[in-house]
Amino acid sequence: MRFAVLASGNGTNLQAIISAVKSKKIKAQLGLVVSDKKKAYVLTRALKAGIPVTVVDPKKFKTREAFDKAVIRELKDFKIDFIVLAGYMRILSPYFVKAYKGKILNIHPALLPSFKGAHAIKDAFDYGAKLTGVTVHFVDEKVDHGPIILQEPVIIRPQDTLKTLESRIHKLEHKLYPKAIQLFSQGRLKIFGRKIILR
Numbered sequence: 001m002r003f004a005v006l007a008s009g010n011g012t013n014l015q016a017i018i019s020a021v022k023s024k025k026i027k028a029q030l031g032l033v034v035s036d037k038k039k040a041y042v043l044t045r046a047l048k049a050g051i052p053v054t055v056v057d058p059k060k061f062k063t064r065e066a067f068d069k070a071v072i073r074e075l076k077d078f079k080i081d082f083i084v085l086a087g088y089m090r091i092l093s094p095y096f097v098k099a100y101k102g103k104i105l106n107i108h109p110a111l112l113p114s115f116k117g118a119h120a121i122k123d124a125f126d127y128g129a130k131l132t133g134v135t136v137h138f139v140d141e142k143v144d145h146g147p148i149i150l151q152e153p154v155i156i157r158p159q160d161t162l163k164t165l166e167s168r169i170h171k172l173e174h175k176l177y178p179k180a181i182q183l184f185s186q187g188r189l190k191i192f193g194r195k196i197i198l199r
């Protein structure tokens with residue numbers, strides 16, 4: 001199994017995935033990193049690890065679907081079997097989701113269905129929630145919605161700042177995502193409606 005990571009930012013999740021591939025905690029092959037931002041640090045991390053990268057610039061496309069079709073062409077060129085979104089700050093078109101149905105994983109820094117969207121850690125912190133966490137889920141046509149693969153809580157302590165909370169959430173992400181990727185690539189996740197059964 002070969003997978004691609006799609007990412008827009010810093011790439012700490014990519015880094016954790018690269019380590020897990022190197023140490024064989026993930027037995028699938030990381031074949032490509034795709035970004036929509038040519039200056040994203042995630043690209044530097046990928047290149048340092050010797051992983052092919054490609055940048056697809058959204059400004060060159062009139063619609064989300066046209067952009068996604070260009071990304072899919074890259075995925076096909078690199079013979080990618082499944083996709084891992086790691087801080088990919090774009091909503092996938094229904095066309096993309098259909099093309100890789102049940103084969104796209106996403107990580108979200110909150111306990112879905114709470115605090116969906118692009119600023120989940122800050123939203124939970126500002127809301128005064130006592131508990132947040134991390135969710136790894138399959139991607140479906142709705143945003144931050146697909147069946148949940150792994151989910152773990154993080155307690156928000158009274159003395160937390162946004163920074164300390166972010167750091168605990170990222171630490172948990174770096175543990176959960178490689179685990180979910182390995183489970184998926186071994187064919188151990190069976191989807192029954194919204195429920196995932198571990199085989």
Ligand code: GAR
Binds near residue numbers: 088
């Ligand atoms: C991660 O916290 C990830 O959960 C979040 O972006 C961050 C990327 O960090 N994704 C979302 O908020 C998606 N809605 P990274 O670039 O260091 O891996």
